[in-house]
Amino acid sequence: MSHSLLFLNDLSQKEKVKEIESLNNSELNEFIINTVKLCKPKSVYISIGDKDDKEYVKKKAIETEEEIVLKTEGHTIHFDHPLDQARAKDDTFILSSSPIPYVNTKSENEIDIYKLFNGCMVGREMYIGFFSLGPRNSPFQILAVQITDSPYVLHSENILYRNAFEDFYKNSSFLKFIHSKGNLDIKNRRIIIDRENNTVYSINTTYAGNSVGLKKLALRLTITKSVKEGWLSEHMAIIGFEGKKGKHYFTASFPSGSGKTSTSMLGRLVSDDLAFIREFNGKALAVNPEIGVFGIIQGINQRDDPIIWKVLHTPGEVIFSNVLMTEDKSVYWEGSEVEKPYSGINYEGYWSKESGKPASHPNARFTTPITAFENLDENYDNPNGVEIEGIIFGVKDYSLSPPVIEAFSWNHGIITIGASMESARTAAVIGKSDEYEFNPMAILDFMPVSLGIYLKNYIAFGRKLTKTPKIFGFNYFLKDEKGFLNKKEDKKVWIRWAIERVESNLDALLTPIGFIPKYDDLEKLFLETLNKEYKKEEYEKQFTIKLRKYLEKVDRIKLIYSQISDTPTEVIEELEKQKDRLLKY
Ligand code: SPV
Numbered sequence: 001m002s003h004s005l006l007f008l009n010d011l012s013q014k015e016k017v018k019e020i021e022s023l024n025n026s027e028l029n030e031f032i033i034n035t036v037k038l039c040k041p042k043s044v045y046i047s048i049g050d051k052d053d054k055e056y057v058k059k060k061a062i063e064t065e066e067e068i069v070l071k072t073e074g075h076t077i078h079f080d081h082p083l084d085q086a087r088a089k090d091d092t093f094i095l096s097s098s099p100i101p102y103v104n105t106k107s108e109n110e111i112d113i114y115k116l117f118n119g120c121m122v123g124r125e126m127y128i129g130f131f132s133l134g135p136r137n138s139p140f141q142i143l144a145v146q147i148t149d150s151p152y153v154l155h156s157e158n159i160l161y162r163n164a165f166e167d168f169y170k171n172s173s174f175l176k177f178i179h180s181k182g183n184l185d186i187k188n189r190r191i192i193i194d195r196e197n198n199t200v201y202s203i204n205t206t207y208a209g210n211s212v213g214l215k216k217l218a219l220r221l222t223i224t225k226s227v228k229e230g231w232l233s234e235h236m237a238i239i240g241f242e243g244k245k246g247k248h249y250f251t252a253s254f255p256s257g258s259g260k261t262s263t264s265m266l267g268r269l270v271s272d273d274l275a276f277i278r279e280f281n282g283k284a285l286a287v288n289p290e291i292g293v294f295g296i297i298q299g300i301n302q303r304d305d306p307i308i309w310k311v312l313h314t315p316g317e318v319i320f321s322n323v324l325m326t327e328d329k330s331v332y333w334e335g336s337e338v339e340k341p342y343s344g345i346n347y348e349g350y351w352s353k354e355s356g357k358p359a360s361h362p363n364a365r366f367t368t369p370i371t372a373f374e375n376l377d378e379n380y381d382n383p384n385g386v387e388i389e390g391i392i393f394g395v396k397d398y399s400l401s402p403p404v405i406e407a408f409s410w411n412h413g414i415i416t417i418g419a420s421m422e423s424a425r426t427a428a429v430i431g432k433s434d435e436y437e438f439n440p441m442a443i444l445d446f447m448p449v450s451l452g453i454y455l456k457n458y459i460a461f462g463r464k465l466t467k468t469p470k471i472f473g474f475n476y477f478l479k480d481e482k483g484f485l486n487k488k489e490d491k492k493v494w495i496r497w498a499i500e501r502v503e504s505n506l507d508a509l510l511t512p513i514g515f516i517p518k519y520d521d522l523e524k525l526f527l528e529t530l531n532k533e534y535k536k537e538e539y540e541k542q543f544t545i546k547l548r549k550y551l552e553k554v555d556r557i558k559l560i561y562s563q564i565s566d567t568p569t570e571v572i573e574e575l576e577k578q579k580d581r582l583l584k585y
């Protein structure tokens with residue numbers, strides 16, 4: 001046997017080594033052998049994902065102090081390095097022999113994987129996990145193997161993904177993730193995406209967005225795969241909304257920190273972050289690659305977020321990260337609207353109220369199974385997916401985009417709303433918050449291919465559909481001199497309007513940028529949904545189209561896409577049509 005794992009017997013559980021051997025997956029054996037040889041761990045723990053394995057991995061996370069046990073049963077807390085609190089864009093590279101606009105690339109000879117990873121696990125245990133992105137026994141399924149020396153990473157994955165050891169039988173192909181804490185030398189933090197070999201390497205980081213391979217690292221590989229195969233791998237929630245004529249599933253793409261999670265809580269939850277969307281019989285069907293939630297915790301309070309609040313205050317699996325831990329082993333985070341403790345421990349060490357510093361990091365998170373949410377949708381694990389009838393692209397935009405608009409068509413929506421997104425920067429990315437950023441489909445940070453190729457695939461996908469989902473632009477953040485123009489709860493009304501439009505119950509007003517609600521309809525929806533008056537002057541402030549500013553935006557976006565050599569002609573045409581409409585209005 002050329003790829004025998006038997007040499008592992010001294011390092012690992014013999015029975016499990018045999019089980020892997022019996023899968024007869026030579027690519028898998030080779031991957032494990034090569035990674036063990038490269039990283040040189042002291043021992044190897046093979047997790048096939050049963051109850052014992054899950055308990056073992058969690059126990060190790062606690063023993064190694066990557067997690068600390070909290071007061072509430074099942075809850076733990078994890079701290080990342082102060083400089084490792086968010087996605088590390090500048091340290092994340094797509095391996096590519098030529099540069100790609102808007103994508104951080106490095107060529108193979110600029111990166112020495114061997115040097116980075118050689119012996120990185122000396123003295124430590126290596127963990128191997130086997131997962132499925134998407135439901136098992138499903139045409140959407142993509143397999144993935146995680147190798148890591150961090151039990152916290154594997155513990156997180158046991159919560160966030162479906163264990164699927166048995167599915168690796170014979171030569172099923174899979175995505176490969178190698179992560180090591182290294183020596184947590186943040187200067188040498190590197191995340192390297194090797195598209196050709198379906199492998200991601202990540203070292204000197206523990207923040208889940210950089211280390212939990214199956215989340216945003218896998219997204220780079222699945223986008224690459226999707227554009228080759230003609231489907232969509234998206235940074236979108238999937239939500240079922242009840243209408244007058246039944247339930248309608250929407251996907252929703254918002255840059256993190258712009259309302260995606262709160263929107264997900266207003267309907268039946270299928271996914272809060274990611275979606276695989278494929279065409280079957282002319283319909284767009286979607287599944288959640290994940291079965292857990294890695295959500296932002298800042299601002300979560302009992303009044304506005306009752307469902308999440310309950311999940312975070314009930315015994316069961318929760319990993320808190322980068323919140324404050326108090327002496328009695330409970331947690332506190334900013335914006336929770338409970339009384340601030342006097343002192344505690346956070347990611348920087350000892351914290352006291354007197355310091356005046358925030359108690360928790362703005363990108364502090366919680367990791368929980370999706371089944372903990374009481375608004376879980378019955379189809380959350382349906383191998384056939386759910387039919388998507390609406391797509392929401394949301395931005396955090398203080399001045400321009402109205403609270404809700406509807407596109408004229410698939411291409412119009414994809415191009416002038418989705419691919420034209422500009423949003424205030426989030427705390428989920430290292431750097432200054434609140435600067436406006438071009439962020440098409442809220443996915444630019446994860447883009448592994450040229451935007452031209454990505455959009456070409458989107459346009460072609462739309463053509464395959466017999467009934468394309470309606471496309472909406474949302475913005476919960478409009479402001480004037482006096483502050484926000486909308487209350488948090490107003491989003492229920494924008495969603496209601498979108499549902500009514502999907503059901504063709506309401507007319508709309510034609511503007512150069514898309515359809516907007518009629519005042520009378522909103523007045524009625526505000527009353528019905530929130531029992532609230534909606535004044536004409538509010539409507540006018542929120543829905544008057546700022547022609548000059550929109551013209552500037554079209555020019556900005558057109559400039560971006562005209563500088564990308566493989567931009568499909570449809571993109572420029574659609575932007576020019578938008579410009580014409582704005583000029584003629
Ligand atoms: C997000 O911020 O969109 C996340 C967390 O889902 S991260 O994995 O860091 O991107």
Ligand code: MN
Nearest residue numbers: 235256273274
């Ligand atoms: Mn996300």
